[in-house]
Amino acid sequence: MPEKPKIAFYWCASCGGCEESVVDLAEDILMVVENVDIVFWPVAMDFKKKDVEAMPDGSITACFLNGAIRTEEQEEMAHMLRRKAKILIAYGACAHLGGIPALANQFSKEHVMEWAYDKCPTVTNPSRTRPQTSYKDNGRTATLPAFRNVVRALDQVVDVDYYIPGCAPTPALLKGAVVALLSGKLPPKGTTLAPDIALCDECPRKASKPTDVGYPEFKRPHLARIDPNLCMLAQGFVCMGPATRGGCGALCINGNMPCTGCFGPTSRVRDQGAKILSSICSSVAPKDEAGIDAVLEGIPDPVGTFYRYGLAHCLLRRKVSLNDSAEVAAK
Amino acid sequence: MPETFEPRIVAFFCNWCTYTAADLAGVSRMRYAPNVRIIRLMCSGRVDPQFILEAFARGADGVLIGGCHPNDCHYIEGNYKCLRRFRLLRRMLDDMGVEEKRCRLEWISASEGDKVKKVINEMVEQVRALGPLDLPGRFRDWDKEVAALEHAAPGASEPCDAHAHAHKEEATHA
Numbered sequence: 142m143p144e145k146p147k148i149a150f151y152w153c154a155s156c157g158g159c160e161e162s163v164v165d166l167a168e169d170i171l172m173v174v175e176n177v178d179i180v181f182w183p184v185a186m187d188f189k190k191k192d193v194e195a196m197p198d199g200s201i202t203a204c205f206l207n208g209a210i211r212t213e214e215q216e217e218m219a220h221m222l223r224r225k226a227k228i229l230i231a232y233g234a235c236a237h238l239g240g241i242p243a244l245a246n247q248f249s250k251e252h253v254m255e256w257a258y259d260k261c262p263t264v265t266n267p268s269r270t271r272p273q274t275s276y277k278d279n280g281r282t283a284t285l286p287a288f289r290n291v292v293r294a295l296d297q298v299v300d301v302d303y304y305i306p307g308c309a310p311t312p313a314l315l316k317g318a319v320v321a322l323l324s325g326k327l328p329p330k331g332t333t334l335a336p337d338i339a340l341c342d343e344c345p346r347k348a349s350k351p352t353d354v355g356y357p358e359f360k361r362p363h364l365a366r367i368d369p370n371l372c373m374l375a376q377g378f379v380c381m382g383p384a385t386r387g388g389c390g391a392l393c394i395n396g397n398m399p400c401t402g403c404f405g406p407t408s409r410v411r412d413q414g415a416k417i418l419s420s421i422c423s424s425v426a427p428k429d430e431a432g433i434d435a436v437l438e439g440i441p442d443p444v445g446t447f448y449r450y451g452l453a454h455c456l457l458r459r460k461v462s463l464n465d466s467a468e469v470a471a472k
Numbered sequence: 473m474p475e476t477f478e479p480r481i482v483a484f485f486c487n488w489c490t491y492t493a494a495d496l497a498g499v500s501r502m503r504y505a506p507n508v509r510i511i512r513l514m515c516s517g518r519v520d521p522q523f524i525l526e527a528f529a530r531g532a533d534g535v536l537i538g539g540c541h542p543n544d545c546h547y548i549e550g551n552y553k554c555l556r557r558f559r560l561l562r563r564m565l566d567d568m569g570v571e572e573k574r575c576r577l578e579w580i581s582a583s584e585g586d587k588v589k590k591v592i593n594e595m596v597e598q599v600r601a602l603g604p605l606d607l608p609g610r611f612r613d614w615d616k617e618v619a620a621l622e623h624a625a626p627g628a629s630e631p632c633d634a635h636a637h638a639h640k641e642e643a644t645h646a
């Protein structure tokens with residue numbers, strides 16, 4: 142019997158949701174387990190880093206890596222899995238585009254540390270202890286991986302073969318990818334393994350999507366009642382659908398919430414946030430500055446709204462004025 | 473900031489008004505700062521915000537957009553669309569640390585060659601005062617932290633135990 146393809150799953154800066162999505166395969170996971178050998182999956186099985194180190198380069202058929210890259214250790218694992226796997230797949234929004242963790246690219250490392258270990262109201266840390274990369278105690282040294290200044294998507298650290306989008310990806314997408322792997326029918330390198338058309342196309346509300354609209358205001362979903370049948374944009378809620386790749390089956394819309402863009406852009410878009418900004422703003426009703434500004438006040442946080450999952454892949458990558466030159470210079 | 477800093481400004485001018493005005497300025501032999509690279513588009517409504525971000529990402533210190541005055545757009549609505557995008561884009565750029573004066577929108581009609589000159593000269597001086605934005609350089613700086621690791625931890629074959637970590641930290645903070 143020929144050897145089964147070897148599969149690895151790994152996680153970096155992520156919430157664990159992507160791992161859940163693997164378990165969400167439900168009975169289909171049996172199909173996966175039957176046809177592949179899972180050789181590394183720290184969240185579910187007892188493998189160690191040294192087990193992967195011992196594998197020959199290129200011996201893993203495919204590695205599904207979720208999570209953004211924030212620490213030295215994550216970067217090192219990404220490099221190692223890149224070498225060990227023939228096919229490296231960025232799995233989920235964080236590996237694909239930076240995801241929620243990349244929203245931290247609006248703040249300096251010092252700011253993040255200060256908040257997490259001192260200023261945050263739920264933190265009690267009177268000695269203001271901060272994590273150290275190395276700490277000596279009783280002649281022994283404990284170490285932690287270094288925390289980088291910038292949060293990166295996987296392809297900003299290593300070469301990536303395929304992308305599976307979503308926060309988290311749907312089990313259907315994962316199943317589709319595994320079937321494609323098993324059959325050897327893979328699309329060209331660099332492909333995002335989801336439909337290459339905007340979400341609106343598969344949205345059950347698309348019939349009511351306005352073609353010619355003038356927004357008199359923008360409403361926020363937690364402050365207004367949402368009509369369960371009408372296109373979100375027609376109601377004045379910011380919906381990322383027009384600038385977001387389809388493939389989720391309009392999950393959020395079906396839960397009566399606007400799309401926040403987790404599938405990222407289609408292949409024809411360079412910058413998802415700039416694209417949706419363009420699309421939405423052009424249809425604001427007023428023609429004068431003051432009137433336009435008043436309507437746009439309904440979008441108080443454009444970065445957090447338009448780059449909810451994609452700040453690492455924004456053309457600007459990060460708040461450009463952050464000054465970590467002192468920290469870089471120290472290296 | 474180096475003494476000799478010459479700002480690089482990318483200008484998106486609409487075919488029917490502002491580009492014609494820039495042409496007029498040229499034909500009339502007006503002198504204005506040579507720091508502007510003009511890109512002609514059919515309408516200011518064609519200025520995709522992605523173009524502006526890309527210009528900055530590729531090294532522009534400032535981006536200038538020029539279109540027809542309100543009510544004069546050749547395509548009726550294009551300049552209003554441009555203005556609406558610009559209002560939010562500029563707020564977003566500010567949130568991303570790009571100073572307000574680096575991105576400017578002006579209505580300049582075909583006959584206003586002198587306004588082209590005035591706006592460009594003014595903007596060049598304002599951006600000069602701000603200094604280089606130099607995003608390509610900043611990207612390189614940010615990525616030094618990743619390149620550094622590649623040198624420090626070569627190959628999976630090398631055990632990366634606590635000692636190796638500690639050693640690296642000592643080396644990097646020395």
Ligand code: SF4
Nearest residue numbers: 341344372373380382
């Ligand atoms: S804008 Fe949103 S609600 Fe409207 S059709 Fe597109 S995805 Fe559906």
Ligand code: SF4
Nearest residue numbers: 389393400401402403
């Ligand atoms: S509707 Fe949008 S945010 Fe929700 S799962 Fe689909 S792509 Fe993601």
Ligand code: FES
Nearest residue numbers: 486515539540545
């Ligand atoms: S043609 Fe000049 S702004 Fe539209």
